[in-house]
Amino acid sequence: MPRYALLVEYDGAPFVGWQRQRDGMSVQQVLEEAAAPLNGGVEPVVGAAGRTDAGVHAEGQVAQVDLGAELPVERVREALNTRSRPYPVSVLSVARPDEEWSARFSAVHRAYRYRILNRRARPGLDMGRVWHVPQRLDAEAMHEAAQGLLGHHDFSAFRASSCQARDALRTLDRLDVSRQGEEIVVRVEARSFLHHQVRNMVGTLAQVGRGLRPVSWPRQVLDARDRRHAGQTAPAEGLCFVSVRYEPGLEWPI
Amino acid sequence: MPRYALLVEYDGAPFVGWQRQRDGMSVQQVLEEAAAPLNGGVEPVVGAAGRTDAGVHAEGQVAQVDLGAELPVERVREALNTRSRPYPVSVLSVARPDEEWSARFSAVHRAYRYRILNRRARPGLDMGRVWHVPQRLDAEAMHEAAQGLLGHHDFSAFRASSCQARDALRTLDRLDVSRQGEEIVVRVEARSFLHHQVRNMVGTLAQVGRGLRPVSWPRQVLDARDRRHAGQTAPAEGLCFVSVRYEPGLEWPI
Structure with missing residues (x-):
């Protein structure tokens, strides 16, 4: 499946943190729900370079997601930013790394x-x-x-x-x-x-x-x-x- | 009555604006309620240099208030900042202008x-x-x-x-x-x-x-x-x- 890299900005205040949890909204959940329509309606897993805690902000978080289709990067960004409203999360840019690349483990x-x-x-x-x-x-x-x-x-x-x-x-x-x-x-x-x-x-x-x-x-x-x-x-x-x-x-x- | 000048910072997002209105919280109301204990329990009128609209922010608004007592300026600031919680309003400084001074009409x-x-x-x-x-x-x-x-x-x-x-x-x-x-x-x-x-x-x-x-x-x-x-x-x-x-x-x- 084609892998996409996301450059993400967010205000951490309303979130339980990056990572999905049962007791509140996470940045990960916002992005996974927003990405589902790009993945045949199935929520994909979105991983991050840094799993920030509740209340921690990001202006340059990097995340990865595999989607079931080859899509123009502009379309991925626009779709995610439209569907993540009204949460204070914004995908600034989208890249196409190779499939061995990992947002978390490739970071130096x-x-x-x-x-x-x-x-x-x-x-x-x-x-x-x-x-x-x-x-x-x-x-x-x-x-x-x-x-x-x-x-x-x-x-x-x-x-x-x-x-x-x-x-x-x-x-x-x-x-x-x-x-x-x-x-x-x-x-x-x-x-x-x-x-x-x-x-x-x-x-x-x-x-x-x-x-x-x-x-x-x-x-x-x-x-x-x-x-x-x-x-x-x-x-x-x-x-x-x-x-x-x-x-x-x-x-x-x- | 002694007049106090307030240097005020606020995030406009949660407010109906500077001015008191019936349909929501205003910066003016936050400060008037916070000032009441300094004025014998009676809410004083707090006037401003600029009556900002709903959603407009301030990092250097100036307001005036007359209080029924001579109080150290530090005490006025600390009391207002303690009692205006949890609203995003902060009194940065307090001065003692003369009694002809008006936050609005003396501004040049x-x-x-x-x-x-x-x-x-x-x-x-x-x-x-x-x-x-x-x-x-x-x-x-x-x-x-x-x-x-x-x-x-x-x-x-x-x-x-x-x-x-x-x-x-x-x-x-x-x-x-x-x-x-x-x-x-x-x-x-x-x-x-x-x-x-x-x-x-x-x-x-x-x-x-x-x-x-x-x-x-x-x-x-x-x-x-x-x-x-x-x-x-x-x-x-x-x-x-x-x-x-x-x-x-x-x-x-x-």
């Missing part, structure tokens, strides 16, 4: 962004898009602390208890923290991540930003390999899945 | 921003924040056409039939159109605006952007002073009230 690089609104007043316009931390954060201290986590490590200390990965060895390529006006923006890149790894790292760095822990502490947490030593899990709503890279790269024709 | 300059998402795919993350125009728009042509509207004119052609202003003479100080990736951003500034003036100007410029009308057309519409000649009213959701200026300026202490 993933990028996330985490936004903290760092001001006294709670969010108005960006409610559901940011983690609101009213206490002043020192972004430079957070950035310095973050550099101690770069490289190949056992990230057990930042792994959710629910994480299903076989091991906790990961290579963190980037963890940049910067202030942009009232916002602290964290940019994170790696080949792959453990469940809650980004949110646990951000929650730990925020302790440093508030001056509650020294700059050296996140690295000590990493080395201890014990989740109980890390900071809180930062809330889902500040997290956005920005992009996925493949080798060879996917060509998005539209 | 207002700035709006209008966002158009100009791509095939409908908005996912920015649903409710942008006007989606799938046909390619020529931002340079729109900008050139916009310059013909600058200055002091009778803006009857861009005025809603519901507009209650005594006359349609206004001075347009800025109307810039630029492309930022997939977005067309329109920045508009004037001392004051007619009802729907920004949205009617944007709808008219979009006709030029699509190539349906020449660059000279918006000025012809202006000169004809007849609303029936203008383009559609651009949807509320793309519009954001950015800032208000006063002379002498308000000092936002927090």
Whole structure:
């Protein structure tokens, strides 16, 4: 069956997450239901590069779906965007990878962004898009602390208890923290991540930003390999899945 | 009674607009109900610099309220932000102007921003924040056409039939159109605006952007002073009230 790659944007707020669940609407279910008419009325399975949690957003999620027909990519995109209404999910582009390509397993690089609104007043316009931390954060201290986590490590200390990965060895390529006006923006890149790894790292760095822990502490947490030593899990709503890279790269024709 | 100035941010989506109405929640009602405990349990009147329509957002609305007590500005802000939950309204700052100051009538300059998402795919993350125009728009042509509207004119052609202003003479100080990736951003500034003036100007410029009308057309519409000649009213959701200026300026202490 012909395989299609989908570049997908969504607001995570109304969803139980990427993955189908019994207790609410998921991004996966929206896309699978929207794709059924393109697949002889049968809902196909739609897989994703990253199975984002409830409340997590995406501006560059990549998904895959096999459909029972050869269709122009424009038609696949238009049909999915028409039938996924009124949910805040949009298929930005559709490509035709070869049939060995997997949205999840062929990915060689993933990028996330985490936004903290760092001001006294709670969010108005960006409610559901940011983690609101009213206490002043020192972004430079957070950035310095973050550099101690770069490289190949056992990230057990930042792994959710629910994480299903076989091991906790990961290579963190980037963890940049910067202030942009009232916002602290964290940019994170790696080949792959453990469940809650980004949110646990951000929650730990925020302790440093508030001056509650020294700059050296996140690295000590990493080395201890014990989740109980890390900071809180930062809330889902500040997290956005920005992009996925493949080798060879996917060509998005539209 | 002591007068307080409020710098307010809100997401317009869930509201019937700034102004109180019987058929739904307004930003004004959220703030008046939140302010009652600061005013001996009586809801005070909260007035605004711009009475935004349903769906229109604000990142720099300015409002005024008289309260029956001298209160620290921090306390007013914290109380309003606690009691306005869970609505997407946030008081960013509180000032103490003199008692002749009026949020509406003392304003000498207002700035709006209008966002158009100009791509095939409908908005996912920015649903409710942008006007989606799938046909390619020529931002340079729109900008050139916009310059013909600058200055002091009778803006009857861009005025809603519901507009209650005594006359349609206004001075347009800025109307810039630029492309930022997939977005067309329109920045508009004037001392004051007619009802729907920004949205009617944007709808008219979009006709030029699509190539349906020449660059000279918006000025012809202006000169004809007849609303029936203008383009559609651009949807509320793309519009954001950015800032208000006063002379002498308000000092936002927090």
